[in-house]
Amino acid sequence: MSLGIAEVAKIAHLARLAIRKEDAPAYAHNLSAILELVEQMNAVDTTGVTPMAHPLDMAQRLRMDVVSEANQRELFQAIAPRVEAGLYLVPKVIE
């Protein structure tokens, strides 16, 4: 599948990546090449093959319902771009 500039823009928006106009053609070219590479998969009929999401055939382990984490807000917020009154600040969220 070959991706055009508009499609790249749509995917970039889903991925929240600001792609500069002048870079868009290169992305479209590279992404199309990668898709062409992966489409080699289509040569194989996989009807009835169980998808493998994980290399281990194991069950999810369960933890006991115990509070094990203490408050470390100061430590965590020491590396935050912007905080106030214990809150992370971002441009206004519109609902």
Added chain:
Amino acid sequence: MMEWETVIGLEIHAQLATKSKIFSGAAIAYGAEPNTQACAIDLGMPGVLPVLNQDAVRMAAMLGLAIGAQVAHRSVFARKNYFYPDLPKGYQISQYELPVVQGGHLTVDLEDGSSKVIGITRAHLEEDAGKSLHEDFQGLSGIDLNRAGTPLLEIVSEPEMRSAKEAVAYMKKLHQLVVYLGICDGNMQEGSFRCDANVSVRRKGAPQFGTRAEIKNLNSFRFVERAIDFEVERQIDLIESGHKVVQETRLYDPDKGETRSMRSKEEANDYRYFPDPDLLPLIVDEAFIEAARAALPELPDAKKQRFAEQYGLSGYDAGVLTVSRELAAFYETVVASLGSEPKLCANWVMGDFSAFLNKENREIADSPVNAEQLAGLLRRIQDRTISGKLAKDVFEAMWAGEGDADTVIEKRGLRQITDTSAIEKVIDDVMAASPDQLAQYRAGKDKLFGFFVGQVMKLSKGKANPQQVNDLLMEKLKG
């Protein structure tokens, strides 16, 4: 209006009553300082990994068993990808294709006394998001991630409700159930039990559903009813005026009593679900299910039926008394303690006791009168120590902390007078003090009998046994 049919399906998020989060060991106490209950996992720090809370799974299984659903042997956690500041990882861990609870139903009692079975499609485990606070921080929003990672059970109904009232009845029934099961505290103000309503309308008899709108985050029964009613009317108006309903997410504004479009959620809701590679399939084996089954309490419907049969109560009384596990347990303790007269017990528990609780907005757990004490009061009615009327005063005194029934009766000298000679003495005094009335009565003015009863009760400060007063007066007034 008659030609339209409303179709409602509800997605209810019940916050599970665990101590720690669904995938981390952070606490989930409500109302903590912002971001003090968000650990590295809840914050979506790089390199952190989720591990599933066993109790969240147990609680989901309990709900599944209680609604007659299939508790899936194998279920899968997926990632629902979208960017939002209250969603730290950029995805919500939720169950998508294979939920842990599949199928099930709930029988709902409607206002007209009939009942209706509502199908439940599925219930799945997922994590809650944090909160955006819009108070002014120089025009910015503040993000509190304490709630992020709180375990939720999303319970999805079939689109089988046909009115806002049915929807509310279903929601109330489910609310009662999850609280009964002890898997949710049911606190709607704190958001522990909230509802998304999918609403559409169609002309009666139409084979297909109309286009639906999803109203998000309704956190009271009243709001659910009003929001649905508003939405139904809005949709009918749209169609009747030649417009189309668009599929969208809407928000209910309780101040204006209307729903409005939530534009932010509209654009590009391509969630790119895929199995979460940090989590393995959840395998729930028979032993786990049996342990969950063993932990099930008696369920509301069964309890109601048993109350009616065992205590000879009406369906209505049995329903009121089993509305919560606490009230039902309280009632049963009163009955057991008194040892008889379940109807008398029911009247008192549903009557004065509930009225006092409501008036003071108290929980049963912090009622000043416990079940044994209430039974102690009823025993004094039963053995005629006090009259039912005086018992109300005694109860009020007990509630005010004046001690148990016997103490109050003793302290206030309320013990009923049953000694015939003592009552006769009072009657003699009354007759001596009211010669005119006595003469009129004897002349045939029967109505004055009540006057004499009143005077005797007044003089005995209400303590004379009413039946004996009646009998003796009848005798003495004859002369």
Added chain:
Amino acid sequence: MHKKTIAQLSAGLAAGEFSSEALTRAFLERVERFNPQLNAFITLTAESALIQARAADERRRQGAAGPLTGVPIVHKDIFCTQGVRTSCGSRILDRFIAPYNATVVEKFNAAGAVMLGKTNMDEFAMGSSNETSFYGPVRNPWDLDAVPGGSSGGSAAAVAARLTPGATGTDTGGSIRQPAALCGITGIKPTYGRVSRWGMIAYASSLDQGGPMARTAEDCALLLAAMAGFDPRDSTCVDRPVPDYAALLDQPLTGLKVGLPKEYFGEGLDSAVAQVVEEAIAEYRRLGAEIVEISLPNSHLAIPAYYVVAPAECSSNLARIDGVRYGHRCENPKDLQDLYTRSRAEGFGAEVQRRILVGTFALSAGYYDAYYLKAQQIRRLISDDFRRAFDQVDVIMGPTSPTVAFNLGEKVDDPITMYLSDIYTIAVNLAGLPGLSLPVGFVGQRPVGLQLIGNYFAEDRLLNVAHRYQQVTDWHSRAPAAFA
């Protein structure tokens, strides 16, 4: 001292021939002297290294030293280190001071190992040449014009240049084995689930696995014993005892059944590399191994499947880095979308953005089945190929990489050609199997690696098979002249 292996250093420390402090100083001096040519480090932690070294010496005096107590190592900058920058080779985490340690780091700390610093890597482990790093490329100690391989290129170069006796790496599609091969050292990617991923910044969660890199299989055995084991904080970590790898190194290879997948010796393999690999296989024959040809018929689909699965997972894994709670935030975001899109576009490099976009596309509505689901089915076929192969043989052998190290800049503008350098390593990650690369010769100045692939949890066997070869050959003890 820098010429000694970990096993030798451990013995020297135990015998009191030198202190950990002296050893640490010696390596720090070498780093100081040689790193400017190699750019193998992102962060040096000289001060804390000396503190750890003195603590290790003290521990030894108290008689509580283990085999790694006082031994210097380096960590790939993908492992979170508390209080120390953990950049993952990216601008977006350039100022990220991790608030916790990765389990692997904790385990090495508990063993008393000394961390010299954090090594350079391809950004978020996406790359095969170390050229995608925000901190600039790493150079190959054997030839400074050549790449060291990637993504664990800094670790590989540091070990090869004797700036550290051992290192940690991670391997999602070959990121331990390929740089080990290109730098002439030994590295093992364990079975998926053998080593905890807690605190290891995720690229593709169902493929990532941490492992050791050192000069010899024996050293890898010592390091792996410290790294491996159950971790309650990682749901995908396996609760299974860790064998005494060092004690199992000397088992004879007589009767060992070695499979050579015919698909690994065909078109695309450099003929000079093929010749070196065949000589190594001949050596195994002399050691008593029985060599048979096998087939892994779906090998050619490994790269296509990988470039769906890995980008899909990474597109989701890297969504958390959004400029809200940590990491780079753009200047003066005009609204929320601007904050997200600009912070991420400024913070992530081109290759990372490419993979995020591919993954986003592969999971998006209408394409999921054709790409993501298809890739998961292919993954099953590839895994089944290996299952069948291990019914016949004990170990699979072949080249680690189709070529020796290529020149810096040679493939940087052509992602597809770059991807093909992992053609023999990627299938192992898709199946979750253990794989090891060991040095078996040179083409010109540049080293050649032999890849060993084992059955699930057969790390002990792989280390044993590599060790026996290293007992009778000396490729692993050669040093690049400029860093000898």
